[in-house]
Amino acid sequence: MNFHVMTLFPEMIEQGMATSILGRAMEKGLISLNAVNIRDYTLDKHRRVDDYPYGGGAGMVMSADPVVRCYRALQEKMQGAKHRVIYLTPQGATFTQTMAEELAREEELVFLCGHYEGIDERALEMIVTDQVSIGDYVLTGGELPVMVMMDAISRLVPGVLNNQESSEFETFHDHLLEYPQYTRPEVYEGRRVPEVLLSGHHARIEEWRRQQSILRTKRVRPELLEKAIEEKLLSKKEMKFYRELLEENEKE
Numbered sequence: 001m002n003f004h005v006m007t008l009f010p011e012m013i014e015q016g017m018a019t020s021i022l023g024r025a026m027e028k029g030l031i032s033l034n035a036v037n038i039r040d041y042t043l044d045k046h047r048r049v050d051d052y053p054y055g056g057g058a059g060m061v062m063s064a065d066p067v068v069r070c071y072r073a074l075q076e077k078m079q080g081a082k083h084r085v086i087y088l089t090p091q092g093a094t095f096t097q098t099m100a101e102e103l104a105r106e107e108e109l110v111f112l113c114g115h116y117e118g119i120d121e122r123a124l125e126m127i128v129t130d131q132v133s134i135g136d137y138v139l140t141g142g143e144l145p146v147m148v149m150m151d152a153i154s155r156l157v158p159g160v161l162n163n164q165e166s167s168e169f170e171t172f173h174d175h176l177l178e179y180p181q182y183t184r185p186e187v188y189e190g191r192r193v194p195e196v197l198l199s200g201h202h203a204r205i206e207e208w209r210r211q212q213s214i215l216r217t218k219r220v221r222p223e224l225l226e227k228a229i230e231e232k233l234l235s236k237k238e239m240k241f242y243r244e245l246l247e248e249n250e251k252e
């Protein structure tokens with residue numbers, strides 16, 4: 001997987017990607033990162049990359065030309081390889097695990113990070129294939145969002161996670177949140193690890209964990225639990241547990 005990021009802050013991207021699992025994946029050659037500075041492609045003698053918005057209004061707009069010239073340089077580097085160009089913007093479609101899975105199958109991915117009040121629409125029309133947001137809140141630029149996306153995508157690239165890391169129970173895989181985890185000591189400041197986890201009884205542990213997942217999902221993300229039920233991802237026994245949960249809630 002080759003990531004290309006067009007940004008005004010390439011050092012920020014490089015620093016963010018250099019550590020931990022993603023750094024290891026880059027060393028192994030499983031993913032690569034090419035962060036390019038849009039400012040290097042301005043023809044303005046003061047290296048300006050933004051200007052006032054036509055029609056007035058607050059803030060500045062990134063000019064089309066440095067962005068388009070930066071992209072054309074990237075195109076040459078990629079030697080005609082097919083690729084999507086993803087613009088990070090709060091106006092985009094919300095990033096999901098399904099989207100990450102789809103993007104992880106690409107060979108080259110180009111990201112465009114905006115700043116200020118956005119980018120001249122004509123540059124977007126000319127080069128962008130997808131517009132993506134990471135959630136309903138506003139950030140100062142696309143750099144943190146692109147790092148979020150590259151992290152979520154990279155861990156799906158074969159070989160990036162080791163066996164243990166990838167066989168971990170997956171939140172969202174079956175629309176349920178993860179169950180709580182515990183490690184030593186058995187008692188911490190008076191709080192005991194749930195007895196069942198010390199029992200060595202694997203079937204009972206598995207049942208307890210699934211119930212904990214259902215409880216948590218019901219409490220925090222009820223719409224995810226509805227989806228899981230709709231898709232028949234709960235066993236008969238788990239559905240019984242769920243119905244009893246609803247009855248208890250009604251009594252309260």
Ligand code: 6GU
Nearest residue numbers: 088089134135137139145
């Ligand atoms: Cl992709 N960009 C910005 N600036 N803010 C965001 C975002 C993206 N996603 C959520 N908030």
